[in-house]
Structure formats: structure tokens, C-alpha cells
Amino acid sequence: MSSKSIKKRDGRIVAFDQRKISTAILKAFDAAYQPNMAGIAERLAIKVSSILEVEGAELPEVEHVQDLVELVLMEEDYPAAAKAYILYRSERARARALGERLKKIYEGITWSSAKTSDWKRENANINGDTAMGNLLKYGSESAKAYFQAYVLKPEFAAAHAAGDIHIHDLDFYTFTTTCTQIDILKLFHGGFSGTLGHLREPNDISTYSALACIALQSNQNDQHGGQSIANFDYGMAEGVRKTFVKRYRENLARAIELNLSDADAEDAVKSLSAKIVRESGLTPSLEGDGAYLALERSALSARYGISEQQAAAFQSFAHRHAKSETERATYQAMESLLHNLNTMESRAGAQVPFSSLNYGMDTSPEGRMAVKNLLLATEAGLGGGETPIFPIQIFRVKDGVNFNPGEPNYDLFKLACRCSAKRLFPNFIFQDAPFNLPYYQPGHPETEIATMGCRTRVVTNVHDPDRAITYQRGNLSFTSINLPRLAIEAHGDLDAFYAGLDRMLDLCVAQLLERFEIQSHRLARNFPFLMGQGVWLDSDCLKPGDEVREVLKHGTLSIGFIGLAEALVALTGEHHGQSEESQTLGLAIISRMRARTDAETEKQTLNFSLLATPAEGLAGRFAKIDQERYGILPGITDRAYYTNSFHIPVYFPISAWNKIRLEAPYHALTNGGHISYVEVDGDPAQNPEAFEKLIRYMKKCGIGYGSINHAVDHDPACGYTGIIQDVCPGCGRAEADGRSFERVRRITGYLVGTLDRFNNAKRAEEADRVKHGLDDEH
Amino acid sequence: MNTEATLRIAGTVQDSIVDGPGLRFTVFVQGCSHSCPGCQNPQTHDPNGGSTVFLDALLSQLDGNPLTDGLSLSGGEPMEQAEGCVLLARAAHQRGLDVWCWTGYLFESLLLGTAAQQSLLQEIDVLVDGPFLLEQRSLALPWRGSRNQRIIDVKKSLKIQKTVIYQSL
Numbered sequence: 027m028s029s030k031s032i033k034k035r036d037g038r039i040v041a042f043d044q045r046k047i048s049t050a051i052l053k054a055f056d057a058a059y060q061p062n063m064a065g066i067a068e069r070l071a072i073k074v075s076s077i078l079e080v081e082g083a084e085l086p087e088v089e090h091v092q093d094l095v096e097l098v099l100m101e102e103d104y105p106a107a108a109k110a111y112i113l114y115r116s117e118r119a120r121a122r123a124l125g126e127r128l129k130k131i132y133e134g135i136t137w138s139s140a141k142t143s144d145w146k147r148e149n150a151n152i153n154g155d156t157a158m159g160n161l162l163k164y165g166s167e168s169a170k171a172y173f174q175a176y177v178l179k180p181e182f183a184a185a186h187a188a189g190d191i192h193i194h195d196l197d198f199y200t201f202t203t204t205c206t207q208i209d210i211l212k213l214f215h216g217g218f219s220g221t222l223g224h225l226r227e228p229n230d231i232s233t234y235s236a237l238a239c240i241a242l243q244s245n246q247n248d249q250h251g252g253q254s255i256a257n258f259d260y261g262m263a264e265g266v267r268k269t270f271v272k273r274y275r276e277n278l279a280r281a282i283e284l285n286l287s288d289a290d291a292e293d294a295v296k297s298l299s300a301k302i303v304r305e306s307g308l309t310p311s312l313e314g315d316g317a318y319l320a321l322e323r324s325a326l327s328a329r330y331g332i333s334e335q336q337a338a339a340f341q342s343f344a345h346r347h348a349k350s351e352t353e354r355a356t357y358q359a360m361e362s363l364l365h366n367l368n369t370m371e372s373r374a375g376a377q378v379p380f381s382s383l384n385y386g387m388d389t390s391p392e393g394r395m396a397v398k399n400l401l402l403a404t405e406a407g408l409g410g411g412e413t414p415i416f417p418i419q420i421f422r423v424k425d426g427v428n429f430n431p432g433e434p435n436y437d438l439f440k441l442a443c444r445c446s447a448k449r450l451f452p453n454f455i456f457q458d459a460p461f462n463l464p465y466y467q468p469g470h471p472e473t474e475i476a477t478m479g480c481r482t483r484v485v486t487n488v489h490d491p492d493r494a495i496t497y498q499r500g501n502l503s504f505t506s507i508n509l510p511r512l513a514i515e516a517h518g519d520l521d522a523f524y525a526g527l528d529r530m531l532d533l534c535v536a537q538l539l540e541r542f543e544i545q546s547h548r549l550a551r552n553f554p555f556l557m558g559q560g561v562w563l564d565s566d567c568l569k570p571g572d573e574v575r576e577v578l579k580h581g582t583l584s585i586g587f588i589g590l591a592e593a594l595v596a597l598t599g600e601h602h603g604q605s606e607e608s609q610t611l612g613l614a615i616i617s618r619m620r621a622r623t624d625a626e627t628e629k630q631t632l633n634f635s636l637l638a639t640p641a642e643g644l645a646g647r648f649a650k651i652d653q654e655r656y657g658i659l660p661g662i663t664d665r666a667y668y669t670n671s672f673h674i675p676v677y678f679p680i681s682a683w684n685k686i687r688l689e690a691p692y693h694a695l696t697n698g699g700h701i702s703y704v705e706v707d708g709d710p711a712q713n714p715e716a717f718e719k720l721i722r723y724m725k726k727c728g729i730g731y732g733s734i735n736h737a738v739d740h741d742p743a744c745g746y747t748g749i750i751q752d753v754c755p756g757c758g759r760a761e762a763d764g765r766s767f768e769r770v771r772r773i774t775g776y777l778v779g780t781l782d783r784f785n786n787a788k789r790a791e792e793a794d795r796v797k798h799g800l801d802d803e804h
Numbered sequence: 805m806n807t808e809a810t811l812r813i814a815g816t817v818q819d820s821i822v823d824g825p826g827l828r829f830t831v832f833v834q835g836c837s838h839s840c841p842g843c844q845n846p847q848t849h850d851p852n853g854g855s856t857v858f859l860d861a862l863l864s865q866l867d868g869n870p871l872t873d874g875l876s877l878s879g880g881e882p883m884e885q886a887e888g889c890v891l892l893a894r895a896a897h898q899r900g901l902d903v904w905c906w907t908g909y910l911f912e913s914l915l916l917g918t919a920a921q922q923s924l925l926q927e928i929d930v931l932v933d934g935p936f937l938l939e940q941r942s943l944a945l946p947w948r949g950s951r952n953q954r955i956i957d958v959k960k961s962l963k964i965q966k967t968v969i970y971q972s973l
Contacts, residue, residue, distance in 0.1 A: 681818040681819055681868075681869050681871075682818075682819045682827070682871060683819075683869055683870050683871045706819070706821050707817070707819070707820060707821060707822060708820070708821045708822035709821075709822075710821055712821075712822075712946050713821040713822070713825055713826070715825045715826040715873065716819075716821040716825070716826050716827045716873075717821075719826060719827055719871060719873070720827075720871070723871055751943075753943065754943075755942070755943030755944040756944070
């Protein structure tokens with residue numbers, strides 16, 4: 027044996043040991059169920075050694091030695107053992123690759139800061155520099171690597187890695203589902219259980235709002251996507267009602283105590299009022315229930331021997347004070363809700379819940395009071411006047427309810443516009459859009475359209491057509507298709523493009539079904555809040571050990587897409603903002619995708635839907651991979667990002683009306699969720715007419731969900747909020763004179779308080795955004 | 805309208821929300837003799853700069869946007885191209901739009917100005933007047949750049965023969 031040493035993969039040089047070879051060969055025989063082969067293994071190892079000797083290399087490498095083992099096993103006619111050995115080698119190679127990849131990732135997490143590391147800023151809501159943020163990233167990256175190597179069907183893993191498709195939230199692949207619309211009323215009734223204890227049904231608006239936050243936080247620990255309350259107005263109304271009753275009785279007792287010198291007035295009023303409630307079912311209310319008041323008046327005059335007139339005076343004192351105290355308590359409750367949702371961390375303490383609140387159509391005085399004060403608190407901002415990043419707020423717009431002068435909640439619509447013009451929220455969802463209206467049944471708030479997170483929409487239900495509702499349901503998982511890639515590969519041949527698209531749709535359907543199968547095997551107890559507290563539809567019928575398969579069928583499986591605009595450029599030379607022909611083609615492409623998800627819904631009896639993908643990390647990821655693959659193609663791969671879903675590119679100058687008109691028809695097609703934005707060139711808080719006009723035009727054109735983007739800057743020194751160029755209009759200081767100005771922008775539907783947390787692609791996108799209507803009108 | 809009429813402009817902006825209430829179609833005319841130090845648009849001063857466009861072209865831009873609430877004449881100095889501007893403003897009024905105009909001159913002196921300037925005033929709803937004075941600059945003022953500038957309700961002012969400050973701010 028010429029060589030006494032061997033070179034390992036990591037470059038280390040170790041002493042050559044023939045026994046290691048015989049042991050490996052013996053293991054291969056064992057794996058092939060061939061016992062008693064020690065002698066033969068020994069003989070084959072000697073043969074490997076002697077080949078090495080003949081070759082005479084100074085320092086043979088371990089890979090080469092393993093090649094020789096394979097060769098010898100084949101030559102000596104032990105195919106089963108050879109096969110086992112090859113499998114073992116490839117398994118080891120896979121594990122090594124995983125290990126190396128993880129090592130690289132861990133090094134990155136451990137030693138680089140989010141400032142320099144783009145993937146630490148992959149998600150702008152996570153602070154990648156904190157201990158918990160790092161720990162979360164370790165877990166997330168390991169899970170992704172493991173699932174790709176060992177769980178996903180290889181063709182799905184390969185398509186994901188190559189950038190043909192993107193499997194969202196891959197790190198949670200085997201663990202959970204995306205999001206839920208929480209029915210907060212159902213959750214509150216009878217109380218619910220948190221991690222370590224039971225919470226009684228709340229009795230005051232301050233507790234209602236606090237528990238709403240806890241519900242969002244708890245559910246966020248069970249799911250990876252956005253958490254939403256579908257009925258915030260109806261839910262909080264109960265808290266306002268209870269607070270009013272309490273305050274009314276207190277004030278009535280005060281009036282009596284002072285005027286009639288009854289030190290026990292509080293107890294007296296309480297029992298007197300409770301008796302009326304018991305016997306008549308009537309209660310004191312903000313509106314002032316005449317029948318209740320009459321009963322109470324006669325009870326008071328009977329008890330205290332006073333005239334009904336005097337009793338009425340007490341009542342009106344009590345009502346007046348109770349009303350203003352309730353108003354104040356509601357404002358404080360909403361203020362603390364905003365503070366909680368921007369500070370209460372979830373998910374290993376690395377990020378606040380991705381919370382959303384839907385409201386706008388409850389016309390009760392209590393629901394209106396809750397919404398009014400939420401909007402006022404949002405407009406006022408957080409403690410330092412900052413724009414609240416969470417929750418995403420969604421104002422439901424509906425003819426006959428709040429859209430036109432004279433309608434009961436028109437004042438709230440106006441207030442919502444004013445608030446959004448200053449704070450970017452609420453967004454506006456349109457109940458009257460032709461694809462939302464059919465599901466709506468007046469008097470059934472569960473049929474009001476809602477959205478969660480940045481855009482997810484759930485309403486139809488093939489699993490249970492009688493429950494085509496928004497409450498207690500959500501998305502299970504979604505996967506997006508790289509449309510520009512398909513278009514580039516088609517080389518202008520539309521048939522080739524469609525063939526590629528159909529292939530990708532097949533792949534996505536199969537992959538979503540694979541993931542659904544995995545999710546279905548989870549047990550109710552894996553979701554202590556989502557399933558354990560009956561948040562998800564029908565989950566209250568499950569025992570902790572039951573599989574969640576049947577109830578998950580209320581959820582949706584969504585196929586999304588990125589870069590329709592770039593795909594159209596690749597196919598025709600122009601995107602849909604540039605030519606009507608491209609718009610026609612764009613609609614044909616998206617219609618084809620929708621037809622497929624509809625067909626799959628029928629075939630599988632599962633809710634497949636088409637999603638206009640929000641694309642924070644993905645917009646950059648696809649573009650980067652394609653740039654490496656195809657080089658710089660003008661109008662296609664020449665930017666650091668692909669355009670979101672069906673949007674007209676942000677860099678393209680287009681008037682607002684035209685953007686709205688062109689994007690609206692895609693809303694009708696993307697039943698899994700959508701949003702359109704209009705960028706304006708100034709501070710719309712100074713021009714409320716313009717803001718409202720744009721919202722009204724969105725509704726007119728059939729937009730499902732929309733919002734206005736504008737810059738929101740804040741000077742922490744003087745508290746000014748608005749647009750700040752170089753100098754703060756509030757106090758006249760320059761940025762260099764003190765603490766940096768905060769610049770809030772919207773990124774895939776979420777607000778981000780500092781541009782530092784934008785990833786590279788989104789920074790590039792933000793810089794390119796054209797306020798609609800600048801010169802060179804097309 | 806005279807289809808040959810032209811205007812020398814620096815550019816146009818659709819959907820502006822900073823040149824008056826609602827969504828505005830803003831025309832920045834080219835050429836301004838005031839030369840205010842610190843002017844936001846110094847590139848619009850040269851009377852030979854920018855480009856000459858037919859009013860028809862501007863009007864088709866205006867007509868192409870169903871959301872426009874009003875025409876805003878900015879610049880540059882609209883009063884130094886009053887002949888063209890008055891035609892544009894009149895056309896805007898015929899379309900039911902309102903007209904805002906920014907000028908470096910004072911309203912009172914424009915009342916005694918050229919015939920064209922006087923007839924342009926007749927077609928203006930709101931005039932923001934006066935030169936930009938750097939020492940009176942404020943970023944917090946709506947629709948104007950320095951504190952000396954006034955927002956004048958021209959219709960009312962002409963009616964009662966007295967300068968009336970525009971109210972609905």
C-alpha cells in the first residue's frame with residue numbers, strides 16, 4: 027500500500043484505515059438483508075486497497091475510495107449490496123448538503139446584521155437583529171431546509187428551488203395553516219381559555235378590546251399567516267353596551283344618593299334595574315329605550331315616593347353622563363388596543379401578530395361608537411404621535427349603509443377617509459362589488475365580505491355551500507407561479523406559454539394537495555387555540571386527538587401569481603398599462619388560471635381559489651433568479667423586483683383613473699384575494715376631496731379592495747406627521763439636526779415604520795414608485 | 805376655440821393633489837420674469853425653454869381623465885401668457901371644472917393689467933398671488949410657499965370690488 031493517508035471532504039488528512047472500508051461494505055450487506063458476510067466484506071476491502079495501491083496516488087480522496095467500493099461490489103456481483111451502498115452514499119450526500127447549507131445560514135444569522143443581510147430583512151415585520159428574531163430565523167431556516175430535502179416531493183422541491191413556483195411559508199409546511207377570520211362574538215360568549223387559564227366573558231369595553239388583542243395573539247401562535255377579526259364593530263358593540271349599562275346605573279345611583287340622601291342607592295338601583303331586565307327583557311341603552319325608561323320611572327317613583335317627572339330628571343342626568351363616560355372609555359379602550367397590537371409580541375417574541383380588523387356596517391349606536399373611536403385613536407397615532415403599523419384596518423363600504431349622504435354610517439365613511447388620508451389605514455373593501463354582493467344577506471354579518479392580512483379573501487364554500495361565510499375560515503396554504511419565467515421560455519409563442527402555464531397549474535394543484543394531506547393529519551390538540559377554543563369553523567366538534575381533516579375543508583387552497591406585467595412584456599412587448607391588446611391578453615391569462623382553480627374546486631370538493639399574491643420576499647426572489655438565468659431583458663428582468671400580481675408596474679406613469687379601470691377586472695377573477703393601490707403625489711390629509719374621490723371611483727369600477735398610498739413621515743422631535751422632505755414643516759429642523767425622521771410606507775399590504783427594514787427588492791420598488799399622473803401621460 | 809392657439813409649457817401633471825382641492829390637471833407654463841430667489845421651479849423661468857403645445861393637445865389630456873375636478877395654472881408665470889391661458893381656462897369652465905391660478909403679481913395690479921390679464925382674471929376662481937419670498941417661506945401652508953402669498957376668491961372679489969380671501973380651506 028503506497029498511500030498511508032487519505033484526504034477527507036473537508037480537506038483534513040487522516041491515516042488510511044482498511045477496517046473502515048470493510049465496515050462500510052458489511053453495513054451495505056446488512057442493509058441488503060445478506061447476513062454473515064464479514065469475511066467477504068474483509069476480502070472486498072482488501073481488493074479496494076490493492077486497487078488504490080496499483081493506482082499509486084499519494085493522497086487519494088475519500089470520494090474516490092467510495093467510487094472504488096461501488097465498482098468492486100458490482101464487479102464481484104453483489105448488486106443488492108452495491109445498490110444499498112449507493113443509496114447510503116446519496117443519503118449521506120443529501121445530509122451533508124443540508125448540513126453545509128444550514129451551517130452557512132447559521133453563520134449568516136449569527137454573525138451578520140440585518141443592515142447588511144438582505145434575507146434577514148425578508149420579512150419587514152421581524153426585527154432580524156434581536157435574540158428572539160435570530161432564534162426564530164434558526165428554526166425557520168432549518169425547517170425549510172429539512173422540508174425541501176426530505177418532505178416535499180422532489181419535483182415540488184426542485185420547482186420551488188428553481189423559481190418556477192414559490193411555496194409560501196415553507197418553514198411551516200408540516201405544522202399549520204395560514205390564517206383565520208375570527209368571529210370575536212362567538213369566542214367571547216361564555217369566555218375562552220388562554221394558555222394557562224380561563225378568561226371569563228368580558229363585561230366592559232376595556233376588557234373587550236384587551237381580549238380581542240389576546241385572541242389575535244393566541245391564534246397567531248397557532249398559524250403562520252395574518253390574524254383577523256371579521257366583526258370588530260359588532261363584537262365591540264357588546265362591550266360598549268355593557269359599559270353603558272354599568273355607567274348608567276352608577277350615575278342614576280349618584281343622582282339619587284345626592285338628591286334623596288340614600289346611601290344605599292347603588293344597590294337599590296342595581297336590583298331595581300336588574301328586576302326590570304329580568305321581567306321585561308329591556309335594558310338601558312345608548313339610544314334610550316323608552317319602554318325601559320318608563321318601567322324604571324314607575325319603579326323609582328314607587329320606591330322613593332317621587333314624581334315621575336323627578337325620576338325622569340334623574341334618568342336624563344344618568345343617561346347624559348353615562349353616554350359621555352362610555353364614549354371616553356371606548357376611546358381609551360381603542361387607544362390601548364392600538365398600543366397592544368403594536369407592542370405585544372407573538373411567535374417566540376419576535377414579531378407582533380399580523381392583525382387585521384374588519385368593520386363599517388354595524389349601524390347600532392354602540393357599534394358606531396366603537397368604530398368612531400377606533401378611527402379617532404388611529405388618527406391621533408400612538409404615544410409619540412406615530413402611525414400605528416398594526417392592525418390593518420378594513421372599512422366595509424356599502425350602498426345604503428355608509429356610502430352616501432344620509433345613510434346611517436356615512437359619517438364613519440367620511441371619518442375613515444380622513445383617517446386613512448393621514449395614516450394609510452383603513453383600507454376599503456367594497457361589499458357591492460359584483461363578486462361580493464351575491465353572498466351578502468342583510469342581517470347576517472357573517473356574510474359580509476372581509477379580508478385578512480394584506481388581502482386574503484374567503485367566502486364561497488364548496489365543502490358546505492350553506493355556509494358560504496367569512497367567519498371562522500381562512501386560507502390553508504398558497505403557492506405562486508412565476509409568470510414572467512413562463513413567458514420568457516415561450517419565446518413569443520402563446521401556445522407554448524399556455525402549455526407551460528397549464529403544467530405549472532398542474533404542479534401547484536398537486537403540491538397544494540400534498541400539503542393539504544400533511545395538514546389534514548394534524549390533530550386538534552396541535553392547535554390549542556385555533557381548534558381548542560373553537561375559533562375555526564366546526565372545530566368545537568373535535569376532540570383533542572381527532573384529525574383536523576374534515577374541518578380544514580372549510581379553508582382555501584390558493585394558487586397565486588407574480589409579474590403579470592413582465593409576462594405580458596415578454597409575450598407582446600407591452601404590459602397592460604401600455605396597450606389594450608395586452609390588457610385583453612392579461613385578462614385571458616388570469617381567466618384561464620381562474621377556470622382551473624374553479625374546475626379543481628369541483629373535482630376535489632375543496633376550495634381552490636386564485637390569489638393576487640402579495641410578494642414581499644418573492645418579488646425580488648423570482649426576479650433575481652431569472653436575471654441570473656436570462657440576463658437583463660428590458661422591461662422584464664431589468665429591475666430588482668417583479669411587479670406584484672396583476673398590478674400595473676409602479677414605475678409606469680399612469681393616471682389614477684386608468685390604473686383603477688385596468689386593474690378592476692382582475693379583482694373579479696382573483697377570488698382568493700386582491701388589492702389595488704393608487705399612489706398620490708402629496709399629503710391627502712390636506713386634500714380630503716381628492717382622497718374620497720379616488721375611493722368612490724374604485725367602488726364605481728368594481729374594485730374589490732383598495733387603498734391609497736402616500737408618504738407618511740413623522741418627526742419624533744416635534745411630533746409633526748405629514749410629508750417631510752429635507753426640512754420638517756412642523757419645526758423647521760433638518761434631519762441631520764437630531765433624531766431621524768420616521769418614514770412609514772406600505773409593503774405588501776403591511777405598513778413598515780422604517781425603510782431600513784425593507785428588503786433590497788422592495789427598496790428598489792419603493793424608489794421607483796411613480797405618483798400617478800406625472801408628465802408623459804399615456 | 806382657435807385650434808391654432810398654443811401655449812409654451814414646462815409640463816403637465818395629472819391627478820395632482822397639491823395644486824388645489826380635489827384632483828387637478830396642472831399646467832406648468834414656461835417663462836417667468838420674477839426670478840424669486842429659492843423658487844421651486846427655476847427651470848420654468850426661461851421664456852425660450854420648455855416646449856410649445858397646441859391648446860387642443862392640452863384639452864385632450866384634460867378630457868382624457870374623468871376624475872379631474874379642476875384646472876390649475878402654475879408655472880412659470882401664467883399671467884405672462886394670459887392670451888393662451890384664458891382660452892384654456894374658459895374651456896375648463898365650459899367643462900364644469902374650476903380654475904386655480906398661481907401668479908407672482910399681485911391681484912390688485914393685475915386688475916389694472918393688460919386686457920388679456922384682465923380677461924384671464926374673469927376665468928379664474930381662485931388666485932394664489934404674490935412673489936415667493938424666501939424669508940417668509942413655510943412648508944406648513946396649504947397651496948402656497950411663503951406667508952406673504954394670498955389665496956384669493958376671485959369671483960367674489962370681482963363682484964364686490966374688494967379683495968376677498970378664499971374661505972373653504
